[in-house]
Amino acid sequence: MRVTKAQAQANREHIVETASEMFRERGFDGVGVADLMAAAGFTHGGFYKHFGSKADLMAEASACSLSKSMVGADSLDVPGFINVYVTREHRDRRSNGCTLAALGGDAARQSDDLRTTFAEGIEQLVRTLGEKYPTGPDTAADEGRKQMIDLLSRAVGAIVLSRACPDDSALADEILEVCRAEMLASLPGDEVVSDSVGP
């Protein structure tokens, strides 16, 4: 049952794509090679024609989903990013959400190789969004980068904590709402929107 080179390449990409979704949904340990290949529409034996090991695929699938301009960060400004990232929709759709939030905790226990992939994903996202960080006149050169590192940590932390709560938990929603509001309020430009502003 040989297949054209183009088809084989397309199949390989489809497997990586499927894996990146399944890993985000169930974690690295929660997805078996046979599981994954079946979900992609193949039998498990062919797996090793494409990848050296499951660990190799874990790195490739992570690189794929990390580089894919997470949650469409490329086309968003900073407030837009916050309003897409720190939401129930993102929390509840793990398989299409940010890899850092879905697999960051698991990555800590994986090989240096895999963690290097994650570090590159973080660096890229910080760069992409740091350039768009709204700056005032007296802003230091690397202020955008610092603010984005902090903002990304807040965003990832909010999603991780919200997902760690049970379904239909009031706390889970509260975490997202509070963090989103605080993050937006911390951006410069708007000038502090506080409760003390009257009509």
Added chain:
Amino acid sequence: MRVTKAQAQANREHIVETASEMFRERGFDGVGVADLMAAAGFTHGGFYKHFGSKADLMAEASACSLSKSMVGADSLDVPGFINVYVTREHRDRRSNGCTLAALGGDAARQSDDLRTTFAEGIEQLVRTLGEKYPTGPDTAADEGRKQMIDLLSRAVGAIVLSRACPDDSALADEILEVCRAEMLASLPGDEVVSDSVGP
């Protein structure tokens, strides 16, 4: 080889304690029942004399480490908490560190029961520290709570992201340093310590 009731109870507690450390170090899936019992100094067969299942122990071990006034939060004020939590020492000592940062990502894929345990841990920590949040004269009643939810998300996110980077990664350290500085700077009282303040 029966053992006194007191000894059995002590053994049980020792198993829970050992489990809570091992789970934080290797994740729920990374610790086997036989592994764990051996580490605690027993054979695996006795496990089910103490616990109904591995899942039961996961919940109990999480509750144990979450309730144990994480990282000594009880005795710390808010800046003290930040200075203990958002550090390389905490990042590098997973087995004794915060359960939210170590297992929050894994908890998302576990039972509602386990997630309820996590939600209670979050709620308790937010309460404990929220009460200590430094307040100004015009502070709203629930401002401390909101600030602590945001602060906890930032702290957890910073540790998760830092741990997702390879060992000896400059980015891993940068994340902690930037986030710690930003978190401390965001606290009221000190009055904004910015770069533009000159002599």
Added chain:
DNA sequence: TGTACATCAGTGAACGCGCGTTCACTGATGTAC
């Protein structure tokens, strides 16, 4: 207090199961002439 018996924490072999990985095989694709 001393004896006889029931309890049960801890042992270690065994269970079925699913895992990651290997391998002989198939047959359409790609290539050489």
Added chain:
DNA sequence: TGTACATCAGTGAACGCGCGTTCACTGATGTAC
């Protein structure tokens, strides 16, 4: 362009292994008299 053969993506059975869990057994502890 047409034929002959090598390649190799995909198949599905099989591998050893470690997992969570069960169970018959041991023997000191706890209890009844």
